[in-house]
Amino acid sequence: MKVLLAPVFFVLRLIWQTVFLALGQVWANKIRAVLTALGIIIGVMGVTGVGTLLNAMESYVLDQFEGIGAKKMWLWGQVPESKRSVMSWTDAKLTTYEANLILEHAEFIETLTPGCRTSWDVSYGKKVEQGVRVTGIWPTWHEIEDRQVLFGRPFSRIDDDENRQVCLINEQGIEELNLDTDPVGDYILVDGRRFLIVGVVETKEVSPMMGGGESRTELYIPFSTHKMMNPYTWTDFTLQMVDPDKAEDAQAEVRFILRNHRQLDPDDEDTFDMFVIQSAIEDFNTLSNYITVVLAVVVGISLVVGGVGIMNIMLVSVSERTREIGLRKAMGAKPPVVLTQFLVEAVVLCLTGGLIGIAVIQLLVSIAPLIPNSPIETLSIPSWAIWTSLIFSSGVGIVFGMFPAIKASMLNPINALRHE
Amino acid sequence: MSAPRGKNPIIRIRQLKKVFRVGEERVRALDGIDLDIFPNEFVAIMGASGSGKSTLMNILGCLDKPTSGQYILNGHPTHKMGMGKLAQVRNQEIGFIFQSYELLNRSTALRNVMLPMLYSKHHIFSARRRAKDALRLVGLDDRMSHRPNQLSGGQRQRVAIARSLVNEPSMILADEPTGNLDSKTTVEIIDLFTKLHKAGQTIVVVTHEEDVAGHARRIVRLRDGRIISDYPSDEDPIHLDWVQRMSEGRASITDAELEINAKADAERRARLEAEKKNKRSLFSRKSKPEAVSTKREGES
Numbered sequence: 001m002k003v004l005l006a007p008v009f010f011v012l013r014l015i016w017q018t019v020f021l022a023l024g025q026v027w028a029n030k031i032r033a034v035l036t037a038l039g040i041i042i043g044v045m046g047v048t049g050v051g052t053l054l055n056a057m058e059s060y061v062l063d064q065f066e067g068i069g070a071k072k073m074w075l076w077g078q079v080p081e082s083k084r085s086v087m088s089w090t091d092a093k094l095t096t097y098e099a100n101l102i103l104e105h106a107e108f109i110e111t112l113t114p115g116c117r118t119s120w121d122v123s124y125g126k127k128v129e130q131g132v133r134v135t136g137i138w139p140t141w142h143e144i145e146d147r148q149v150l151f152g153r154p155f156s157r158i159d160d161d162e163n164r165q166v167c168l169i170n171e172q173g174i175e176e177l178n179l180d181t182d183p184v185g186d187y188i189l190v191d192g193r194r195f196l197i198v199g200v201v202e203t204k205e206v207s208p209m210m211g212g213g214e215s216r217t218e219l220y221i222p223f224s225t226h227k228m229m230n231p232y233t234w235t236d237f238t239l240q241m242v243d244p245d246k247a248e249d250a251q252a253e254v255r256f257i258l259r260n261h262r263q264l265d266p267d268d269e270d271t272f273d274m275f276v277i278q279s280a281i282e283d284f285n286t287l288s289n290y291i292t293v294v295l296a297v298v299v300g301i302s303l304v305v306g307g308v309g310i311m312n313i314m315l316v317s318v319s320e321r322t323r324e325i326g327l328r329k330a331m332g333a334k335p336p337v338v339l340t341q342f343l344v345e346a347v348v349l350c351l352t353g354g355l356i357g358i359a360v361i362q363l364l365v366s367i368a369p370l371i372p373n374s375p376i377e378t379l380s381i382p383s384w385a386i387w388t389s390l391i392f393s394s395g396v397g398i399v400f401g402m403f404p405a406i407k408a409s410m411l412n413p414i415n416a417l418r419h420e
Numbered sequence: 421m422s423a424p425r426g427k428n429p430i431i432r433i434r435q436l437k438k439v440f441r442v443g444e445e446r447v448r449a450l451d452g453i454d455l456d457i458f459p460n461e462f463v464a465i466m467g468a469s470g471s472g473k474s475t476l477m478n479i480l481g482c483l484d485k486p487t488s489g490q491y492i493l494n495g496h497p498t499h500k501m502g503m504g505k506l507a508q509v510r511n512q513e514i515g516f517i518f519q520s521y522e523l524l525n526r527s528t529a530l531r532n533v534m535l536p537m538l539y540s541k542h543h544i545f546s547a548r549r550r551a552k553d554a555l556r557l558v559g560l561d562d563r564m565s566h567r568p569n570q571l572s573g574g575q576r577q578r579v580a581i582a583r584s585l586v587n588e589p590s591m592i593l594a595d596e597p598t599g600n601l602d603s604k605t606t607v608e609i610i611d612l613f614t615k616l617h618k619a620g621q622t623i624v625v626v627t628h629e630e631d632v633a634g635h636a637r638r639i640v641r642l643r644d645g646r647i648i649s650d651y652p653s654d655e656d657p658i659h660l661d662w663v664q665r666m667s668e669g670r671a672s673i674t675d676a677e678l679e680i681n682a683k684a685d686a687e688r689r690a691r692l693e694a695e696k697k698n699k700r701s702l703f704s705r706k707s708k709p710e711a712v713s714t715k716r717e718g719e720s
Contacts, residue, residue: 006541006544006545007541009544009545010541010544013538013544014538017538024526028526323522324524326522327518327522327524328535328539329483329507330481330483330510330516330522331510331511331516331535331536331538331539331583332507332508332510332511332512332536332539332540333507333538333539334503334504334507334508334539335503335504335507337539413483414478414483414484417483417518417522
């Protein structure tokens with residue numbers, strides 16, 4: 001057993017001794033080591049710092065998208081630039097016929113609701129709320145939007161079929177119109193017409209990024225009722241895809257159905273446009289990839305600068321310790337062993353710098369949430385940033401420590417021992 | 421020449437030459453050395469500066485390779501080996517002792533003594549115990565965890581001796597081991613050498629001090645890259661002459677030394693003329709017997 005273990009132990013002991021020696025060397029020259037490793041420290045701070053921010057931004061943005069729903073897709077009519085003179089906006093407007101067509105033929109679309117919005121004055125008793133956004137929807141809206149019905153019932157098909165004057169109101173509306181806590185069964189006036197409140201939906205914060213502001217009164221009425229009250233209103237569709245990963249297929253399908261229905265020639269431009277969250281996520285990912293590339297370049301430069309510093313100090317260290325090298329060689333250290341010693345020392349120096357850099361960022365990260373009103377609640381250094389930093393700083397140690405280490409290993413022991 | 425015969429020599433040197441190139445000139449630092457050193461010998465190698473003493477020591481220590489000739493150390497034909505192999509031979513066969521100790525200042529005495537075993541494939545599991553034993557042997561078992569700067573010169577040199585012993589070398593090679601020590605500590609270190617010699621260790625000391633050389637059993641003298649005298653220390657005429665003068669209170673270069681130097685110089689001149697080399701070399705400078713170095717003057 002001992003015979004088998006001996007070579008392993010020999011190598012382990014040599015490495016352990018070398019690392020121990022290198023740490024001792026760094027400890028003995030603390031200030032020098034830190035100054036030398038400054039380039040590495042800054043480089044690593046760059047990687048971990050930007051990595052942390054990127055990470056935080058990414059999770060924030062993706063959270064926002066997630067909240068809206070990754071399966072969602074928006075569709076609206078649009079007059080192409082070249083057809084401005086021959087087409088009117090109403091020609092491009094989406095119709096319920098098209099909505100049914102899509103529902104019937106598009107395999108990648110689960111469901112959809114048309115939507116139209118008008119601002120009307122709404123009143124309850126003496127309380128009048130001006131310019132409330134009233135949205136006309138299909139009952140499928142409940143499947144697409146993740147909005148809980150707190151009281152009453154959701155819309156049903158029959159509300160739309162019979163153009164019923166019923167409405168859903170959000171919690172905010174109850175407050176602003178001074179309605180009862182459970183207003184189901186009460187009547188309110190919308191543009192002078194009596195509407196029965198059949199349900200209450202929760203108020204949903206819309207993220208500032210998505211153009212939302214302070215939440216306010218929202219009123220939902222059946223789409224057909226809305227069309228009857230205001231036939232000229234603009235219409236768009238909110239669709240729900242079967243699978244967010246099949247977003248492109250879904251888009252292609254919808255595009256085919258609409259182009260076919262609108263009898264567009266192959267060289268005609270689309271008279272509609274659409275948007276999927278998925279593509280926004282992809283755009284964002286592309287952006288963050290660009291940031292990563294820029295970051296890599298910046299970090300690369302600072303690591304090279306840091307590496308030159310390391311090389312410089314290692315050359316100093318080699319000439320300072322020429323006699324020690326001579327002694328070790330006289331004692332039987334072969335050139336590769338001496339080379340390893342100085343290489344390990346350079347790597348230890350760089351890794352120390354890297355760890356200091358990470359420690360500084362960790363400190364900042366734990367301080368950041370304490371700043372009042374900071375939008376960031378939790379920050380953490382992504383593990384890839386830590387690994388990249390450590391791997392790169394040891395890489396710099398190996399690359400820039402190589403020349404001094406070779407120089408040390410090539411020293412002639414006689415001259416080295418005579419060195420003053 | 422009364423070295424113990426009948427055994428195989430630890431060191432066997434034949435026609436060893438070392439030529440340095442200094443600019444255009446070729447300097448023959450060693451000019452055909454023949455030397456056998458047998459196990460358990462205590463040899464002093466002496467010579468003035470420029471005599472080739474250091475060059476010989478470097479080659480003996482496997483730190484340098486001869487230009488031509490043979491050097492067989494304990495069966496290893498070192499003149500045929502590459503630097504990697506030589507490093508292994510240094511590690512296994514030679515215990516170095518230096519004038520300025522060459523200890524690692526940041527390591528404890530124990531770690532310093534363990535250093536040669538770090539580069540050895542042997543004694544992997546017993547390194548610490550062996551180092552402690554070696555320190556005990558030189559009488560420093562109470563100073564194991566001290567750093568060199570906490571030790572006196574004599575103690576440092578004893579750490580170095582312990583370090584040289586720890587791999588059980590076939591030869592200890594000491595280069596002016598007492599050069600940095602006062603006379604009292606010198607005696608201690610010399611006594612330690614004598615003790616090691618009695619225990620069977622082969623020791624080669626390179627020195628220019630007659631009193632140190634006097635403790636060796638054999639004195640080899642070099643001059644201009646050649647061995648000019650090789651006697652047991654109690655028969656060496658120069659040493660005996662020096663002892664005589666010391667007892668009379670006159671410390672000066674000895675007549676016997678002048679005589680032998682003059683003879684060697686005359687021989688060399690004759691040889692050079694015979695070679696009829698017109699090339700200028702370091703050896704062709706005119707050196708008269710009375711102009712021989714008197715650097716030992718004033719030393720006692």
